[in-house]
Amino acid sequence: MSSLTILGDTSGSVVLQAPAVSGSTTLTLPAATGTVMVSGNIPAFSAYIGSVPTITTSTWTKVQFNTESFDTANCFDSTTNYRFTPNVAGYYQISSLVRVDSGSSWSACAVYKNGSFYRYGLNANATPNDTFVTLSTLMYLNGSTDYIEMYVYQSSGANRTLSTGISASEFSAFLARTA
Amino acid sequence: MLFEKITALYPTLTTQDFQPKTGTIVLQNDSDGKGDYIAKWEHPTLPRPTDEQLA
Numbered sequence: 001m002s003s004l005t006i007l008g009d010t011s012g013s014v015v016l017q018a019p020a021v022s023g024s025t026t027l028t029l030p031a032a033t034g035t036v037m038v039s040g041n042i043p044a045f046s047a048y049i050g051s052v053p054t055i056t057t058s059t060w061t062k063v064q065f066n067t068e069s070f071d072t073a074n075c076f077d078s079t080t081n082y083r084f085t086p087n088v089a090g091y092y093q094i095s096s097l098v099r100v101d102s103g104s105s106w107s108a109c110a111v112y113k114n115g116s117f118y119r120y121g122l123n124a125n126a127t128p129n130d131t132f133v134t135l136s137t138l139m140y141l142n143g144s145t146d147y148i149e150m151y152v153y154q155s156s157g158a159n160r161t162l163s164t165g166i167s168a169s170e171f172s173a174f175l176a177r178t179a
Numbered sequence: 180m181l182f183e184k185i186t187a188l189y190p191t192l193t194t195q196d197f198q199p200k201t202g203t204i205v206l207q208n209d210s211d212g213k214g215d216y217i218a219k220w221e222h223p224t225l226p227r228p229t230d231e232q233l234a
Contacts, residue, residue, distance in 0.1 A: 058182045058197035059206040059215050082210070108199050120199055151207070155194040159180075 034178055035088075043073040043086040044174035048166045055100070055160050060110065060117075060151045063098060063162065065171040082149060084171075089143030090178040096121070096135040096150050097170045099163035104154035107131040112149045113139065120153075130163070138176060148173070181206055181215035184233050189225050196222065 006014055019025055035041075050067035068078050076084045086092060100107045103125055110120035121135030133152070141148070150171045154160045163169060185204075186192050197204050205219035220227040 053210075056180045056182060056206075056208065056215060058194050059180075059208050060218070061208040062210040064210055106194070106198050110199075117205075122199060153199060155198055157194060 037088075037175070037178060041073070041088065042175045043075045043088055043092075044172075045069075045071040045073075045076040045084060046170060046172035047071070047076055047078050048171070049098075049162055049164045049169040052161050052164055055152055055154050055162060057104075057157050057159065058153070058155050060153050062112075063109070063150045063152050063169075063171070065150065065169070067166075069166060081147075083147045084149075084173055085145075085147040086141050086173070086175065087143055088175055088178060089141065091138055091176045092141050092148075092173045093176045094135070094137050094139060094148065094173045095170065096172070097168070098133050098150075098152050099168045100131040100133065100152070100154045100156075101161045101163055102156070103128045103131045104156035104160060106153070106155040107133045108153040109133045109135050110151045110153070111135060111137060111139070112151055113141075114146060115149075117151075118148070140179070143179070181217070181233065185217075185228060188228055188232055192222075192225070 046069040047065035048067050049065055053064055055061045062082060064082050066078050068076060073087055075086045094111055096109050098109050106124055108120045108122045111118050119137045121133055123131050123133045125131045196202050197206060203221040206215055207218035208215045
C-alpha cells in the first residue's frame with residue numbers, strides 16, 4: 001500500500017477505534033470497490049397483519065402488513081402501500097408467512113416486484129383446516145425505485161380471512177449483500 | 180365479487196382457471212380501495228369480458 005486516503009466532509013472526524021484488549025487486530029479489505037455495511041446502514045424490516053383482512057376467492061390480493069416489528073431504515077410503508085422500498089442496492093432475502101383461516105384447497109402467497117408477479121409459495125391443502133403458506137426468496141433490488149409487496153391467494157370458493165398477529169403472519173426482508 | 184360475476188357469465192369456468200401455475204386468468208386486488216380487477220386474461224377460447232358485462 002502506498003497511501004491511505006480519507007475523503008469526505010470537511011467537518012467532523014473519522015475514528016478508528018482499537019479494541020480495548022492487548023494484541024493485534026487485522027482488518028483485511030477485499031480487492032474490490034464497494035460500500036462498507038455496518039449495522040447502521042443495512043435495511044431490515046419485519047411486519048405483521050394487525051387487523052383482519054378479507055380475501056376474495058381466486059383473487060390475488062395485496063396483504064396489508066400494517067404493524068411493524070422493526071424497520072431499521074424506515075423503508076417499509078405500513079400505512080398506505082404496504083411495500084418495501086430499500087435504500088441500498090443489493091440482494092435481499094425475502095420471507096413471508098400467512099395463515100388462511102378455515103383453509104382452502106389452494107392457498108398461495110406471492111412477492112410482487114414493482115407491481116408485477118415475481119415468485120410464489122403454494123400450499124395445496126385439500127382439507128378445510130387453517131392453511132399456512134410460506135415464501136422465501138433472494139432477489140435483487142436497486143436501492144432506489146425497486147419495491148416489493150406481498151399478495152395472497154385462496155381458492156375456497158368463498159371469502160376467507162387471514163390470521164392476525166406476529167405468530168401467524170409476517171413479511172420481512174433484509175440485505176444479504178450489497179450489489 | 181368479480182369472480183362470481185365472471186363465473187356467472189362463463190359457467191364453464193372453474194377455480195382451476197384462476198389458480199396459480201395452471202390458470203389462464205388472473206384476478207387481482209391491490210387493496211387500494213379500487214376493488215378486484217382482471218390483471219390477465221389468456222383463456223384460449225373465452226373472450227375477456229367487457230366492462231358492460233361485468234357492471
